Amino acid sequence: MKIDGVSYRSVWLDSDGWSVNIFDQTKLPWQVEVLRLTTWEQAAHAIRSMQVRGAPLIGAVAAYGVALAMRAEPGRLDEVLETLNETRPTAINLRWALDRQKAALHNLPVEARAAAAYAEAAAIADDDAETCRRIGENGLPLLREIAEKKGRVNVLTHCNAGWLATVDWGTALAPIYMAHDTGLDVKVWVDETRPRNQGAALTAFELGAHGVKHTVIADNAGGHYMQHGEVDIVIVGTDRVTRTGDVANKIGTYLKALAAQDNGVPFWVALPHSTLDMRVRDGIAEIPIEERSGAEVTDMTGRTADGRIETVRVVSAGSQAANPAFDVTPARLVTGLITERGRSAATEQGLLELYPEKA
Numbered sequence: 001m002k003i004d005g006v007s008y009r010s011v012w013l014d015s016d017g018w019s020v021n022i023f024d025q026t027k028l029p030w031q032v033e034v035l036r037l038t039t040w041e042q043a044a045h046a047i048r049s050m051q052v053r054g055a056p057l058i059g060a061v062a063a064y065g066v067a068l069a070m071r072a073e074p075g076r077l078d079e080v081l082e083t084l085n086e087t088r089p090t091a092i093n094l095r096w097a098l099d100r101q102k103a104a105l106h107n108l109p110v111e112a113r114a115a116a117a118y119a120e121a122a123a124i125a126d127d128d129a130e131t132c133r134r135i136g137e138n139g140l141p142l143l144r145e146i147a148e149k150k151g152r153v154n155v156l157t158h159c160n161a162g163w164l165a166t167v168d169w170g171t172a173l174a175p176i177y178m179a180h181d182t183g184l185d186v187k188v189w190v191d192e193t194r195p196r197n198q199g200a201a202l203t204a205f206e207l208g209a210h211g212v213k214h215t216v217i218a219d220n221a222g223g224h225y226m227q228h229g230e231v232d233i234v235i236v237g238t239d240r241v242t243r244t245g246d247v248a249n250k251i252g253t254y255l256k257a258l259a260a261q262d263n264g265v266p267f268w269v270a271l272p273h274s275t276l277d278m279r280v281r282d283g284i285a286e287i288p289i290e291e292r293s294g295a296e297v298t299d300m301t302g303r304t305a306d307g308r309i310e311t312v313r314v315v316s317a318g319s320q321a322a323n324p325a326f327d328v329t330p331a332r333l334v335t336g337l338i339t340e341r342g343r344s345a346a347t348e349q350g351l352l353e354l355y356p357e358k359a
């Protein structure tokens with residue numbers, strides 16, 4: 001996708017052929033800053049500190065982290081895989097990517113590992129970009145159908161499931177980009193997504209850069225707009241989908257699904273194959289939910305009028321804060337899943353029809 005007319009992916013190999021470039025997403029939308037990762041420890045830090053975030057992108061950067069490690073210390077494969085796997089707990093794409101690297105590398109002699117690890121990381125990145133493009137194609141008819149009836153389509157989304165969260169295109173945003181590109185009148189309600197504001201900071205930035213109409217709203221406003229017929233469809237991304245169709249996504253997604261059901265608004269979840277965790281049945285009981293620092297709730301970061309990025313405390317001194325980063329939306333609240341293989345019900349049967357090899 002593009003920033004100022006220049007096409008980017010969210011992770012790419014530097015022109016030196018071995019170091020790895022990312023955008024520092026903690027600086028967006030105020031500064032577009034490219035970070036060059038030269039060690040696997042820097043890749044681990046980038047994931048942990050959320051310089052990169054979003055389930056598919058975390059997986060791709062971890063895969064490149066393994067490549068950086070194999071270039072320097074090919075004998076430390078197991079330790080590197082374990083450390084990278086511990087950087088964030090909820091998105092299953094991280095382990096999926098590391099398992100792919102493990103399968104590709106563990107039987108190889110150490111001197112052959114670096115080249116194989118770079119090849120595997122590139123394959124994972126290319127696979128994600130193409131997968132997300134197909135998710136866009138498979139979600140587009142949902143938006144087209146509404147636009148044909150109403151003359152326009154209003155989508156609500158939560159968090160950031162655009163190209164900054166994947167390698168390219170995004171998951172939830174891919175159908176929106178395609179709708180815009182094919183001339184449909186599409187508008188997006190962007191949940192700000194406290195506490196880290198991925199909606200206000202990242203989704204709004206991406207949509208703006210692509211020229212898609214959007215309005216940022218407080219997280220609490222979605223239900224109100226649904227009650228007034230201003231939301232035609234909700235599309236969100238996900239960090240893990242269980243065998244039975246339960247969906248882990250950014251904290252607050254569950255409340256949007258409840259509001260959508262109460263108002264008869266379709267609630268769709270877009271995911272690539274790498275987000276499916278067929279070993280898990282009950283999302284609420286079994287998916288580990290990342291607990292992040294309370295400082296993300298007590299503090300807010302923004303840009304001052306004179307251009308400095310500053311963090312200020314918005315909670316009274318001495319108050320504690322809790323910060324679960326994800327919640328689980330039960331399958332019964334999900335209208336359906338949009339994948340690179342097509343759409344399905346959020347059920348075991350629906351998933352197995354799309355992915356029979358995962359039975």
Ligand code: MRU
Pocket residue numbers: 053054055056091158159160161162165166170171172198236237238239249250325
């Ligand atoms: O904590 P984050 O920013 O990594 O959380 C990201 C989300 O919850 C996204 O909605 C999800 O990863 C889907 S990304 C295509």
